[in-house]
Amino acid sequence: MILKKDRRPRKNPPPQAEGFFLPSKDLLGLRDLSEEKLTLVLKKAEEFKKLLQRKEKGDDLKGKRVINIFFEPSTRTRTSFEIAERNLSAEMTNITPSASSLTKGESLKDMIENLEAMKPDLLVIRHGASGAAQLIASYTKASVINGGDGSHEHPTQGLVDLFTVKEHLGQIQNKRVLIVGDIAYSRVARSNIYGFTKMGAKVTVVGPATLLPPGIEKLGVTVSTQFAKHIPEADVIMLLRIQKERQETLNFPSLAEYTRFFGLTRDLLPLIKKGTLIMHPGPINRGVEIDPEIADSKSADGPRIVILDQVANGIAVRMAVLSLWANQRVKK
Amino acid sequence: MKLLIKNGTVVDPASKREGHFDLLINNGTIQKVERKISTAADETINADGLIVAPGFIDLHCHLREPGQEYKETIRSGTAAAAAGGFTTVVCMANTEPVNDNAVITEFIQKKAKEEGIVNVLPVGAISRGLKGESLADIGQMAEAGIVAISDDGRTVMNSALMRKAMQYARGFGLLVISHAEDETLSGASSINEGLVATELGLPGSPNAAEEIMVARDIALAELTGARLHVAHLTTKGSLELVTAARKRGVQVTCEVTPHHFTLTDEMVRGYNTLAKMRPPLRKQEEVDELKLGFKKGLIQAIATDHAPHASFEKEVEFHLAANGLIGLETALSLSLQLVEEKLLTLSELIRLLSSGPASILGLKNKGILQPGADADITLFDPKASRVVDINSFRSRSKNSPFHGWRLKGEVHTTLVGGKVVFRD
Numbered sequence: 074m075i076l077k078k079d080r081r082p083r084k085n086p087p088p089q090a091e092g093f094f095l096p097s098k099d100l101l102g103l104r105d106l107s108e109e110k111l112t113l114v115l116k117k118a119e120e121f122k123k124l125l126q127r128k129e130k131g132d133d134l135k136g137k138r139v140i141n142i143f144f145e146p147s148t149r150t151r152t153s154f155e156i157a158e159r160n161l162s163a164e165m166t167n168i169t170p171s172a173s174s175l176t177k178g179e180s181l182k183d184m185i186e187n188l189e190a191m192k193p194d195l196l197v198i199r200h201g202a203s204g205a206a207q208l209i210a211s212y213t214k215a216s217v218i219n220g221g222d223g224s225h226e227h228p229t230q231g232l233v234d235l236f237t238v239k240e241h242l243g244q245i246q247n248k249r250v251l252i253v254g255d256i257a258y259s260r261v262a263r264s265n266i267y268g269f270t271k272m273g274a275k276v277t278v279v280g281p282a283t284l285l286p287p288g289i290e291k292l293g294v295t296v297s298t299q300f301a302k303h304i305p306e307a308d309v310i311m312l313l314r315i316q317k318e319r320q321e322t323l324n325f326p327s328l329a330e331y332t333r334f335f336g337l338t339r340d341l342l343p344l345i346k347k348g349t350l351i352m353h354p355g356p357i358n359r360g361v362e363i364d365p366e367i368a369d370s371k372s373a374d375g376p377r378i379v380i381l382d383q384v385a386n387g388i389a390v391r392m393a394v395l396s397l398w399a400n401q402r403v404k405k
Numbered sequence: 406m407k408l409l410i411k412n413g414t415v416v417d418p419a420s421k422r423e424g425h426f427d428l429l430i431n432n433g434t435i436q437k438v439e440r441k442i443s444t445a446a447d448e449t450i451n452a453d454g455l456i457v458a459p460g461f462i463d464l465h466c467h468l469r470e471p472g473q474e475y476k477e478t479i480r481s482g483t484a485a486a487a488a489g490g491f492t493t494v495v496c497m498a499n500t501e502p503v504n505d506n507a508v509i510t511e512f513i514q515k516k517a518k519e520e521g522i523v524n525v526l527p528v529g530a531i532s533r534g535l536k537g538e539s540l541a542d543i544g545q546m547a548e549a550g551i552v553a554i555s556d557d558g559r560t561v562m563n564s565a566l567m568r569k570a571m572q573y574a575r576g577f578g579l580l581v582i583s584h585a586e587d588e589t590l591s592g593a594s595s596i597n598e599g600l601v602a603t604e605l606g607l608p609g610s611p612n613a614a615e616e617i618m619v620a621r622d623i624a625l626a627e628l629t630g631a632r633l634h635v636a637h638l639t640t641k642g643s644l645e646l647v648t649a650a651r652k653r654g655v656q657v658t659c660e661v662t663p664h665h666f667t668l669t670d671e672m673v674r675g676y677n678t679l680a681k682m683r684p685p686l687r688k689q690e691e692v693d694e695l696k697l698g699f700k701k702g703l704i705q706a707i708a709t710d711h712a713p714h715a716s717f718e719k720e721v722e723f724h725l726a727a728n729g730l731i732g733l734e735t736a737l738s739l740s741l742q743l744v745e746e747k748l749l750t751l752s753e754l755i756r757l758l759s760s761g762p763a764s765i766l767g768l769k770n771k772g773i774l775q776p777g778a779d780a781d782i783t784l785f786d787p788k789a790s791r792v793v794d795i796n797s798f799r800s801r802s803k804n805s806p807f808h809g810w811r812l813k814g815e816v817h818t819t820l821v822g823g824k825v826v827f828r829d
Contacts, residue, residue: 104604182720202722203606204676224606260606287609288600 095401099210099217102226103267117393133396134163137194142168144200157391185212216398224258231264233390246273254313257286261354283324304344311352312362337363349376413452418752419760419773430780433822458755460492460781462762465708472501477713477801483522484799487827489733490816492781493524497557505530505541510549526552531570547577555582571631582634585618597670597685616642623650635659639684641694660708663739666695678719678726679806700748706761709736713802738812780823789815
C-alpha cells in the first residue's frame, strides 16, 4: 500500500470542505489513515448515529451508484453496508460474482473494467484474497471501500470497533486493548492494530505462538502468549473468530486446547475489571472463543458484552465512510 | 571472414588479461589477442571507450518454447539475451510439454539452431513432468545435448529421488541444479516471511525453507559425488552452507540473481506482482549479506532467472499471479552496481558473468578471450547511463520491476561465433 501525505488545508478552505481531504479515493485499510482522519470518520459516524436515533435518513448518496461486490459470503457486513447505503439514498446494486462471471473464467480485471463502463461511484468489495481490493481500485475511477480482503484489512470493522470503544469508554487514548486469537490470518486484527495504536491505545496481541505472525511487534503492539496474565489490566478484550476451516490442525492441536488457553472461559471472569468491554467481530464460535454464558450475559456487575452494539454501530459507521468517500476531495 | 575489434579495453579474468588489446577473429574463432593488430580484416569494430569482455553466459533462464510462445520464444528470448550481452543461455526444463525426454530436447536444439540468436544449452528435467515422482529420461536427454538436470520452479521434495537423480546424473557427467525450497515450509508463498508479509496478510516463506534444501542437497552431493549447483540463492545461511561444503571439497557452486541482490521484500508492498517470485525477495539484511558474499568471493555466478510472463498473468490477485520477472536485458546494469559500490572489481564481475558460469558448465572454449576460443564477445560501456524501458525490450514479455530505473551500463555490441548478433 502506498502511503500518501495528507494535503494541508488551503488557507481559506470552504467551510464544508474542511477535513474532507482524504489520502486516497479508496478506503483500503486503516494503515493509510492518520489519527486526524480516523477522528473525522468517527465524528461523522456519531452524527449519523444521532440521525438514525431520530429515525431520519440522509441523502448524501443521492444519485450515486454503489455496487456491492461480495466475492465471499458475508451476512453482517453486507447487510450493514446495504442498510447504510439505503439510509443515504444510494442507487444500490449487489453482485455475488462466484455465481456469475468469474466462473466463466473472466479475470477480476476484466470484470471490473466491465463494471467501470457502467460508471459506478462507489464499489464495496469483499474478497477472499489479500490485496484484491487494491487491485480492483487500480482498475476503476470509483472509490473502492474495502469490506474485507483476505487476511489483509477490514477497515470498516476496525472503525466500528473504534467507535464502539469510544462510545462506551469515552475515549480511546491510553486504553488497554487486548486482541486475542488468530492474529496471523485475521484482517480484523490488522485493521484494529492500526486503528487503536493510531488513536493512542495500548494494544497487546495474544494468541498461540503459531498464530502470531513475524514482525507484528513492529506495528507498535505488545506480543504475548499469556492470555490470563493480561486480562486484569485490559479495558477492552477483543476476541477474534477462530476460522476453523483455516487451521488445518497445524496451528494448534484442537479447539478444546485453544479454548483452554485462549478462550474467555468462566474461570477467567474474576480476573476481568468491572466495565471492561468484551468484543467480537462475529460470528462467534460459542464455547470456543467465549463461554456461551458470558456471551449472552447482561449482568451489570461483570464485563460489558458489546458484541451486538458493534453490529448496531456498523450501520452509522458505514454511512460515515460511504458519505465521506463519495463526497471526498483527494489530494492529486 | 575476418573481423577485427580495435582500441577496446579487454577485461578477461580467465586469461588474466586486462588493458588495451585488439582482437582478431577468424571464422568464428579468436585468432589473436595482441596489443596492436594491423592485419586487414573484412570488418573492423572500433571499441574505443568500450569494455571488451568474454560473452556472458546465463546459467538460468526460461525461454518458454515449446508451449508458451505467448510469453517468449527461443527467437525472442535469445534476442533479449543478445541485447543484454549474453552469448550463451541455459534454459530450464519447465516448458509445455516439459523437457523430460530427448524429443523435446531435440526440438529445442533444432529451434535454437534455426532461430536462436545466441547459443542455447538446454537443461533436462530431473523428474518426469516435474512431478517429483520418477526420473526423467536423463540419459537420452544427455545424448541429445542437455548440460544439466533440474526441476527448477519446483523442488524435488522426495530425498530418495533426488539422491538417485544425482547418482544417475553423475554417470552421465551432468550437473544437477537445485531449486531449493522446502515446499512444506514455503507452501505456495512467494513473499519473504516477515513484517511486509504480515502487513499484507500474505503467508510468508522463511529463510529456513531454502536452507533446509540447500543443506539436504549438499549432503546428497557429498553422498553421491555429483556436481551440484544451487540456483538463485537468497540467504546468508544458504551461502554459509555452500561455502562450508566447498571448503571440505564438495563439488557445489551457487548463483545469485540481480533482483535478489538489488531488491527487498519492501518491493512487494501494494501487492506488486512484478516483485512476486520464488524464492522470494528477502529483507535488507539478507541482501547486504549477499553483497558481502560477492565481496568475499563466495558466489560463483550471477544468473538472471529470466522468467517471462504475459501481463494478464501478472494483473491478477497476488496469490494467483505468476512467479518471476524478466532479467536478461537488465542484468548487466544491475550487476555493475556491485562495481559501483566497490564490492567487486570490473574483472571480478565479468568473471561471475562469463568464465564463472563456463567453468560450472565445463565449457572449454567459452568465457575466455584467447586464441582458439569461440568468438563470443560482449562490448559494453560501463559508464553510459540509461533509463530502463520495458517497451524497448526484445523479450516478448514486459514483467520487469525495473521499468523507469536509471541505471549505468549499456551493451554496445554482442558477437556470437564471430558474428554480430546485437548492435546498439
